[in-house]
Amino acid sequence: MNIPDNLKYTKTHEWVKIDCNKAKVGITDFAQHEITDIVHIELPEIGKRVKKEQPIAVIESVKSAFDIYTPLSGKIIDVNDNIIETPEVVNKSPYGDGYLFTVEFDDEKEIGSLLSVDDYKKLIL
Amino acid sequence: MEKLLNELSTECCPAYSLDSDIEINPQVPESLKRNLSLDLPNISENDLLRHFTNLSRKNYALSTTFYPLGSCTMKYNPLVNERIAKFDNFAKLHPYQDSKTVQGVLEVMYNLEKDLCEISGMDCFSLQQAAGAHGEFSSLLIIAKYFKSIKQKRAKIIVPDSAHGTNPASAALAGFDIVPLKSESDGSILPEKLKEILTPEIAAIMLTVPNTLGTFEKNIPEISKIVHGNGSLLYYDGANLNAVMGVVKPGDMGFDIMHINLHKTFSTPHGGGGPGSGPIGVKAFLEPFLPLPRIESKGNEFILNYEKQESIGKLKAFFGNFPVILKAYVYIKSLGAKGLKNVSEQAVLNANYMLSRFKDKINVPAGGRCMHEFVLAPKKLFKNAVRTLDVAKRLLDYGYYAPTVYFPLIVEEAIMIEPTETESKKTLDAFVDTLIKIILEEASLEPQKLKDAPVNTFVGRLNEVEAARNPILKWK
Numbered sequence: 001m002n003i004p005d006n007l008k009y010t011k012t013h014e015w016v017k018i019d020c021n022k023a024k025v026g027i028t029d030f031a032q033h034e035i036t037d038i039v040h041i042e043l044p045e046i047g048k049r050v051k052k053e054q055p056i057a058v059i060e061s062v063k064s065a066f067d068i069y070t071p072l073s074g075k076i077i078d079v080n081d082n083i084i085e086t087p088e089v090v091n092k093s094p095y096g097d098g099y100l101f102t103v104e105f106d107d108e109k110e111i112g113s114l115l116s117v118d119d120y121k122k123l124i125l
Numbered sequence: 126m127e128k129l130l131n132e133l134s135t136e137c138c139p140a141y142s143l144d145s146d147i148e149i150n151p152q153v154p155e156s157l158k159r160n161l162s163l164d165l166p167n168i169s170e171n172d173l174l175r176h177f178t179n180l181s182r183k184n185y186a187l188s189t190t191f192y193p194l195g196s197c198t199m200k201y202n203p204l205v206n207e208r209i210a211k212f213d214n215f216a217k218l219h220p221y222q223d224s225k226t227v228q229g230v231l232e233v234m235y236n237l238e239k240d241l242c243e244i245s246g247m248d249c250f251s252l253q254q255a256a257g258a259h260g261e262f263s264s265l266l267i268i269a270k271y272f273k274s275i276k277q278k279r280a281k282i283i284v285p286d287s288a289h290g291t292n293p294a295s296a297a298l299a300g301f302d303i304v305p306l307k308s309e310s311d312g313s314i315l316p317e318k319l320k321e322i323l324t325p326e327i328a329a330i331m332l333t334v335p336n337t338l339g340t341f342e343k344n345i346p347e348i349s350k351i352v353h354g355n356g357s358l359l360y361y362d363g364a365n366l367n368a369v370m371g372v373v374k375p376g377d378m379g380f381d382i383m384h385i386n387l388h389k390t391f392s393t394p395h396g397g398g399g400p401g402s403g404p405i406g407v408k409a410f411l412e413p414f415l416p417l418p419r420i421e422s423k424g425n426e427f428i429l430n431y432e433k434q435e436s437i438g439k440l441k442a443f444f445g446n447f448p449v450i451l452k453a454y455v456y457i458k459s460l461g462a463k464g465l466k467n468v469s470e471q472a473v474l475n476a477n478y479m480l481s482r483f484k485d486k487i488n489v490p491a492g493g494r495c496m497h498e499f500v501l502a503p504k505k506l507f508k509n510a511v512r513t514l515d516v517a518k519r520l521l522d523y524g525y526y527a528p529t530v531y532f533p534l535i536v537e538e539a540i541m542i543e544p545t546e547t548e549s550k551k552t553l554d555a556f557v558d559t560l561i562k563i564i565l566e567e568a569s570l571e572p573q574k575l576k577d578a579p580v581n582t583f584v585g586r587l588n589e590v591e592a593a594r595n596p597i598l599k600w601k
Contacts, residue, residue, distance in 0.1 A: 063514075
């Protein structure tokens with residue numbers, strides 16, 4: 001199971017990469033494995049205002065459909081359109097080419113409530 | 126695989142013959158006359174008969190196999206009811222006929238509404254909805270309209286994660302925001318947790334009873350008190366009514382509005398693409414909002430009332446799926462109050478019998494008792510990368526229809542089993558023996574058998590991922 005050290009995590013299995021006031025978000029290796037082969041993805045619109053822990057994207061596999069929650073409040077400034085046509089990329093590269101969206105967050109304090117790599121490992125292992 | 130009709134077609138000679146000297150009405154203009162030959166498959170009548178007979182023999186159906194599909198109530202539906210639904214007196218009526226000429230039909234619908242009120246403890250019913258989710262959706266429109274009528278802004282619906290998946294979908298479609306509520310390990314709701322998320326914006330909470338883990342919600346009186354204290358409404362997803370008929374009534378427990386699936390509980394086969402019927406029941410204060418037309422009894426006559434100012438309007442062509450309504454009526458009248466109670470008791474007994482045989486061998490997340498269905502969580506027993514999907518596929522090799530898998534979502538690798546009241550102990554035992562053998566023996570000793578399954582079916586394991594990613598939806 002690949003769980004990179006340099007990322008923050010959520011209980012709902014998103015990873016978060018903080019860069020200044022921006023956070024890149026995707027699903028973890030654990031999540032893509034549990035979801036199994038992804039066949040459809042719905043992403044939020046650019047510019048959408050979102051609130052921490054609000055469901056804003058949907059990932060569908062042959063098993064079921066799963067809500068994806070934004071880990072931080074703010075504005076969606078970028079979505080990964082490439083994965084719409086090739087959703088299998090999220091299975092293959094959940095931390096790289098298979099990221100989902102970037103949120104420009106409002107409140108730095110919210111970062112404190114994200115899980116550290118150790119906390120996340122405790123959650124899933 | 127059976128070929129398509131187009132693939133069976135031969136070039137040599139047409140399988141149909143039309144009179145060449147057919148007289149065409151001289152008023153048909155030249156431009157509308159066909160001058161190309163008909164593009165139909167050329168198949169002899171006997172080959173055509175064989176094609177359809179062969180297809181029918183490849184069916185997995187309740188009439189050939191045990192069908193323990195959790196959450197779907199795949200029970201035996203009396204075939205005589207199908208026959209009654211096809212009586213000319215019903216089947217050949219036209220929905221535009223004057224209501225004076227279809228009094229019998231209106232009487233059936235009127236009486237069924239009354240019977241459903243008696244079974245559910247609600248005050249009024251509407252039979253127009255075409256399926257369970259349609260019932261949910263129309264109920265949510267009623268909830269929205271009700272709060273509008275009393276000038277309250279309530280835009281949110283609470284849905285526990287142990288509710289049916291259609292609940293949040295219906296609420297979203299009706300324009301509400303969803304507030305999820307995490308349930309306990311048996312799918313029940315903790316009143317304290319509910320209190321925490323209950324704000325003045327909450328219009329209603331939707332409870333599935335029994336819930337998707339097959340347990341009865343034990344805190345209903347308290348939930349009802351809290352919810353109503355907040356001015357919100359209580360919704361009953363009655364898709365699992367097969368477990369509680371004649372035992373409890375949602376109306377008595379404080380529910381304000383609900384739906385029932387006639388095509389599960391009341392004698393119409395579930396699945397196969399419908400038609401279904403998802404009537405909704407309400408307490409009297411919500412009656413003005415029910416869809417139109419309402420069937421009313423006026424003197425010696427039944428009439429259709431289209432004149433109700435506050436109604437949410439029309440939801441379905443004409444009056445709903447009448448044959449399904451008729452079958453439900455016949456079923457209820459045949460069984461009577463005692464018979465319906467017996468249905469539920471037997472359904473619960475069958476499920477508990479199976480659960481009692483599984484519970485010492487396979488993890489049961491909701492405990493050792495259930496209502497009409499239960500969930501197994503075999504994940505810890507799996508080695509060799511075996512998954513629930515492989516177990517389900519292997520069951521096909523033993524001639525069974527697989528149970529519901531990966532639902533409810535709150536149980537990892539879930540297997541959801543609903544035997545229904547119409548199966549014998551012998552059938553239940555044989556299925557339990559087979560499933561235990563697959564999970565406890567084959568999965569560890571011969572995992573490849575599971576990975577390769579099914580091998581005894583007309584087609585092997587289908588590539589579900591490719592089918593979803595690149596569906597081919599037409600011939601050529």
